[in-house]
Amino acid sequence: xxxxxxxxxxxxxxxxxxxxxxxxxxxxxxxxxxxxxxxxxxxxxxxxxxxxxxxxxxxxxxxxxxxxxxxxxxxxxxxxxxxxxxxxxxxxxxxxxxxxxxxxxxxxxxxxxxxxxxxxxxxxxxxxxxxxxxxxxxxxxxxxxxxxxxxxxxxxxxxxxxxxxxxxxxxxxxxxxxxxxxxxxxxxxxxxxxxxxxxx
Amino acid sequence: xxxxxxxxxxxxxxxxxxxxxxxxxxxxxxxxxxxxxxxxxxxxxxxxxxxxxxxxxxxxxxxxxxxxxxxxxxxxxxxxxxxxxxxxxxxxxxxxxxxxxxxxxxxxxxxxxxxxxxxxxxxxxxxxxxxxxxxxxxxxxxxxxxxxxxxxxxxxxxxxxxxxxxxxxxxxxxxxxxxxxxxxxxxxxxxxxxxxxxxxxxxxxxxxxxxxxxxxxxxxxxxxxxxxxxxxxxxxxxxxxxxxxxxxxxxxxxxxxxxxxxxxxxxxxxxxxxxxxxxxxxxxxxxxxxxxxxxxxxxxxxxxxxxxxxxxxxxxxxxxxxxxxxxxxxxxxxxxxxxxxxxxxxxxxxxxxxxxxxxxxxxxxxxxxxxxxxxxxxxxxxxxxxxxxxxxxxxxxxxxxxxxxxxxxxxxxxxxxxxxxxxxxxxxxxxxxxxxxxxxxxxxxxxxxxxxxxxxxxxxxxxxxxxxxxxxxxxxxxxxxxxxxxxxxxxxxxxxxxxxxxxxxxxxxxxxxxxxxxxxxxxxxxxxxxxxxxxxxxxxxxxxxxxxxxxxxxxxxxxxxxxxxxxxxxxxxxxxxxxxxxxxxxxxxxxxxxxxxxxxxxxxxxxxxxxxxxxxxxx
Numbered sequence: 001x002x003x004x005x006x007x008x009x010x011x012x013x014x015x016x017x018x019x020x021x022x023x024x025x026x027x028x029x030x031x032x033x034x035x036x037x038x039x040x041x042x043x044x045x046x047x048x049x050x051x052x053x054x055x056x057x058x059x060x061x062x063x064x065x066x067x068x069x070x071x072x073x074x075x076x077x078x079x080x081x082x083x084x085x086x087x088x089x090x091x092x093x094x095x096x097x098x099x100x101x102x103x104x105x106x107x108x109x110x111x112x113x114x115x116x117x118x119x120x121x122x123x124x125x126x127x128x129x130x131x132x133x134x135x136x137x138x139x140x141x142x143x144x145x146x147x148x149x150x151x152x153x154x155x156x157x158x159x160x161x162x163x164x165x166x167x168x169x170x171x172x173x174x175x176x177x178x179x180x181x182x183x184x185x186x187x188x189x190x191x192x193x194x195x196x197x198x199x200x
Numbered sequence: 201x202x203x204x205x206x207x208x209x210x211x212x213x214x215x216x217x218x219x220x221x222x223x224x225x226x227x228x229x230x231x232x233x234x235x236x237x238x239x240x241x242x243x244x245x246x247x248x249x250x251x252x253x254x255x256x257x258x259x260x261x262x263x264x265x266x267x268x269x270x271x272x273x274x275x276x277x278x279x280x281x282x283x284x285x286x287x288x289x290x291x292x293x294x295x296x297x298x299x300x301x302x303x304x305x306x307x308x309x310x311x312x313x314x315x316x317x318x319x320x321x322x323x324x325x326x327x328x329x330x331x332x333x334x335x336x337x338x339x340x341x342x343x344x345x346x347x348x349x350x351x352x353x354x355x356x357x358x359x360x361x362x363x364x365x366x367x368x369x370x371x372x373x374x375x376x377x378x379x380x381x382x383x384x385x386x387x388x389x390x391x392x393x394x395x396x397x398x399x400x401x402x403x404x405x406x407x408x409x410x411x412x413x414x415x416x417x418x419x420x421x422x423x424x425x426x427x428x429x430x431x432x433x434x435x436x437x438x439x440x441x442x443x444x445x446x447x448x449x450x451x452x453x454x455x456x457x458x459x460x461x462x463x464x465x466x467x468x469x470x471x472x473x474x475x476x477x478x479x480x481x482x483x484x485x486x487x488x489x490x491x492x493x494x495x496x497x498x499x500x501x502x503x504x505x506x507x508x509x510x511x512x513x514x515x516x517x518x519x520x521x522x523x524x525x526x527x528x529x530x531x532x533x534x535x536x537x538x539x540x541x542x543x544x545x546x547x548x549x550x551x552x553x554x555x556x557x558x559x560x561x562x563x564x565x566x567x568x569x570x571x572x573x574x575x576x577x578x579x580x581x582x583x584x585x586x587x588x589x590x591x592x593x594x595x596x597x598x599x600x601x602x603x604x605x606x607x608x609x610x611x612x613x614x615x616x617x618x619x620x621x622x623x624x625x626x627x628x629x630x631x632x633x634x635x636x637x638x639x640x641x642x643x644x645x646x647x648x649x650x651x652x653x654x655x656x657x658x659x660x661x662x663x664x665x666x667x668x669x670x671x672x673x674x675x676x677x678x679x680x681x682x683x684x685x686x687x688x689x690x691x692x693x694x695x696x697x698x699x700x701x702x703x704x705x706x707x708x709x710x711x712x713x714x715x716x717x718x719x720x721x722x723x724x725x726x727x728x729x730x731x732x733x734x735x736x737x738x739x740x741x742x743x744x745x746x747x748x749x750x751x752x753x754x755x756x757x758x759x760x761x762x763x764x765x766x767x768x769x770x771x772x773x774x775x776x777x778x779x780x781x782x783x784x785x786x787x788x789x790x791x792x793x794x795x796x797x798x799x800x801x802x803x804x805x806x807x808x809x810x811x812x813x814x815x816x817x818x819x
Contacts, residue, residue: 021308021384028376028410036414039448043418043433050439127431131440134431138421 026176030183033146037187040139044195047131054129057136060120061196069112070192073147076105077185084178087171095166095174096158102181103154106147113144136195143191146184153177224766226310227717231317232296233613238321239289245328246280247680249273251673254637258670260658270654271338272331272356278341279360282460283367284324286594289602290463291320291374294402296613298378300708300715301396303387303724308380310764311808312373318774319370323363326781330359334785337363340652342449345434345442349426358785361424366781368413368420375406375413382406387707389726393487396706397480400487401466404494408455408462411498416452419445428787443508450501458497460594461561462490464601465532468554471608472536474702475551476543477745479730482535489528489535496525506577515574522572529565533558548702549623553604556631560596564589567642582652585645591638603630603683611701615713616694622686630679636672640665705733718761762814769808776800 048057083098117137120126127137157177160166166173225231253273256262265273295313299306307313330336337360339347348357382403386395395403422433423445432438434445473480480486502510502518510518536558545551567589571577580586603626611617649662656662700709707724708715710732728734737745780797783790 019384021380024383025308025376025380028379032372032376032410032414035411036418039415039418043422043444046441046444047433047439052439127425127429131432131438134422134425134433134440138425138431 020172022172022176023179026179030179033183033187037139037143037190040135040142041191041194044135044139047135048195050131052130052132054133055120055123055125057132057195057199060123060125061199062116062119063196065112066116066192066196069109069116070188072105072112073109073185073188076102076109077182079105080178080181084171084174087166087174090167090171092161092166095171096161099154099158099161099174099177103151103158106151106154106181110144110147110151113140139191139195143184143187146187150177150181150184153180221766223771224768226306226314226764226767226770228295228299228307228310228313229613229715229719231313232292232294234317235288235295235320236292238324239285239292242280242284242288242324242328244680246277246285247677249277249280251677253277254670254673256654257656257666259667260656260663262655265654267654268338271652272336274652275337275340275360276327276331279327279337279363281594282341282456283364284327286460286598286602287367287371288320288324290402290405290460290598291316291371293398293463293467293602293605293609294374294378294405297609297708298381298399298402299385300612300711300719301399301706302382302385303390303707303720303726304381304385305719305723305761306764307377308385309377311767311770311813312377314767314770315773316370316374316377318771319366319373319777322774322778322781323366323370326366326778327359327363330356330363334359342453343423343445344449345423345426345445346436348423348445349434355785358424358427361420361427362781362784365417365420365424366777368417371409372413375409378402378406379410387720387724387726389731393484394726394729394731397469397483397486397490398463398466401462401469401490404490405459405462408459408494408497412452412455412459415448419448419452422448424784443505446505446508447501450504451498454501454504455494455497457593458493460598461601462493464557464598464605465490467601467605467608468536468557469532470706471550471554471604472539473730474608474704475546475548475554476539477546478539478543479705479733480535481538481541482531483729485531486535489531492528493525496521496528500525503572503577506574507581519572519574523569526565526569526572533562533565548607549618549620549627550604550608550702552624552627553600553607556627557597557600557604560592560600560631560634564592564594564596567592580645582650583645584641584649584651587651588638588641588645591641595638596634600630603627608702609708610690611697612708612713612715614690614694615697616690617697617701618686618690618694622682622689626679626682626686629675629682633672633675633677633679636675637669638672640669640672644669703736705730707732710735718763764813767808767811769804769811773801773804773808776802776804 051057079098079102083095083102086092086095086098117140125133125136127134154177157166157173160173222230222234225234252265253270256264256270256273295307295317327337334355337356339350339357339360343357343360348360350357382392382395382399386392422431425431426433426435426440432440434440434442436442469480469486499521500518502514503522506515506518567585571580571586571589607618607623644662644665647661649656649660649666656666697713699712701713702709707720707726710724711720724731736747738748740746776797776799778797779800780794783793783795783797786793
């Protein structure tokens with residue numbers, strides 16, 4: 001998506017400063033995503049104890065391991081902030097470094113998720129074992145897919161900065177990627193708290 | 201840039217005709233027309249399905265359709281009418297008129313807008329071709345588990361789940377686009393409270409879509425995974441809960457009802473003041489009641505589930521919220537009546553359809569209140585009484601309102617008026633046919649005739665009213681033929697409309713009909729509600745409207761107008777998704793098609809990202 005600069009009403013001067021077109025769109029999209037993840041988490045809460053003959057949450061969750069991978073994902077929000085900050089100071093070199101660091105942390109988290117999924121399958125929990133398994137894997141997979149999309153966005157943004165595109169848009173792309181990335185992180189905080197930590 | 205090259209730059213993109221011009225268009229007006237034409241095509245398909253249903257039920261023990269074909273017909277009739285007719289018809293008006301009403305040159309993201317259309321188009325195609333390959337969905341448009349998750353009956357409900365998923369994606373993208381347009385692209389001076397009511401209702405609808413569709417999206421994924429991957433979300437035998445599906449569906453499905461009706465309410469709120477010669481009575485009440493409906497629409501879903509066994513507390517709570525949501529709707533009705541009060545009313549066709557809307561919608565609203573009473577609902581549930589109710593709301597309401605919009609805005613879109621005589625014939629045959637069809641269903645339902653059964657035996661007292669309803673449905677079909685004829689003849693023989701045939705009050709009437717590619721030669725400045733009206737009239741001492749000297753109209757492009765270039769990437773992206781969807785239905789063999797489709801999609805998105813939005817004409 002590109003900005004529609006010709007129609008930015010702020011240019012006409014008669015309005016109070018209006019929010020940037022693409023930022024409004026991103027916020028609207030993230031609002032929609034809240035409901036999406038809300039529904040997945042609700043489904044999980046309904047089914048958390050419907051484990052049938054399969055393993056229960058208490059039996060398979062490895063809280064120390066997931067805590068570490070959650071910490072890695074949270075740190076990626078810090079590097080994202082640093083990338084955004086660098087782009088605002090037009091320090092494109094440092095911005096690229098932090099963008100790549102964020103992508104690397106995101107990929108580490110994804111690797112942890114893949115490892116965790118493999119372990120769970122070995123311990124006998126798959127999507128078809130119980131409603132708990134279905135709800136858990138579908139919810140965390142959708143989150144993982146969002147992280148993967150975020151990693152692609154980060155790499156694409158770092159790549160675009162070589163072509164000078166970010167300079168032209170004043171770093172707006174970095175800001176939009178940052179909004180998305182922080183959202184994905186916040187969703188994980190909710191999932192980690194509600195799904196892993198609050199076990200009844 | 202000199203003025204000649206500016207005009208050349210607009211010509212460059214405006215006059216690219218032919219099929220390729222339509223496929224690659226990023227102009228909100230052309231996309232609006234595409235939505236409208238598609239909606240009419242699907243309306244004819246959905247209408248034929250309805251006629252088949254009614255023909256089957258005309259006489260006892262009907263044998264026009266088998267039970268299996270009947271299931272496909274009622275499922276596809278509802279799915280088509282909701283997702284492929286009323287929603288895109290409303291999207292047609294929103295696309296075409298939202299920027300015009302706001303004084304903008306386009307929507308915020310023109311190519312995203314084109315993508316929304318093409319995803320919708322291919323989604324509709326995907327659902328419709330299921331009739332010819334593998335059989336159409338037959339589990340009801342509500343897709344209740346386990347009907348929708350039974351794997352034994354091949355692929356039919358896969359078409360349904362995937363089709364609705366992709367249509368939902370199109371709507372979410374549109375919603376984001378319209379919300380951004382309203383927030384950032386209003387003309388100078390157009391505050392939110394000065395926005396025309398239709399724009400307001402489109403705005404509320406965009407929020408409803410934005411927040412309700414993700415819920416059904418998750419549900420549809422769960423249905424698809426239950427069917428194809430063996431997950432246990434809705435499998436009672438495996439520990440899952442089919443009632444979860446009902447919650448997810450209606451948590452989307454009830455706001456959806458307001459997605460269908462609010463655009464029609466917006467249209468009627470534009471038409472009534474123009475043909476009453478008065479401003480809309482209680483304008484801010486109409487707007488705020490629309491917002492209230494938007495909020496409350498999310499709090500009433502379980503009234504669709506009173507017979508699912510939710511327990512007395514939940515049933516009492518949802519009975520109350522359901523009664524309350526009638527209040528803002530009632531507020532609107534009284535505002536419309538207040539607008540008519542003491543007005544100098546012109547009974548043109550758009551006005552007739554608007555009045556028809558109010559009358560029919562009141563009937564549907566009142567029978568709706570009876571559903572909020574739990575014991576009454578328990579009796580009416582799954583009978584023809586419910587069918588009568590929602591057809592009064594969605595046909596007598598939404599479709600009548602949309603036809604009001606068709607007759608009202610047709611001259612702006614085409615430059616020619618539809619014929620008044622044929623229009624009135626259309627209205628009266630449709631009104632009579634509609635009431636003949638659906639009023640008897642109240643009686644049938646209270647007499648105990650169940651929905652969704654493909655035949656009924658003699659001697660239960662259902663024969664007479666069913667026959668009347670079928671006659672009525674054929675009369676509706678005749679009225680649609682009258683409309684199609686009116687449309688066809690107006691192309692060359694319709695009266696030339698001019699800029700402002702109805703003496704309108706909003707900005708779209710200030711520009712030529714049909715509007716130029718760039719909409720407004722000069723972006724207008726708005727000083728009040730109904731600003732265009734106040735440019736034309738002032739009040740004398742007695743309070744009568746007196747015309748003022750014609751304001752100078754600007755014809756030349758004074759600003760440096762850069763309109764977005766055409767692009768084939770949105771259509772290509774939509775096509776790629778279509779290929780992938782076809783592959784998903786026929787897993788695991790279809791994996792090849794899935795891969796190919798995703799590659800085409802990626803090609804479309806990549807080309808899109810790399811292409812500049814506006815190209816200089818001489819490049």
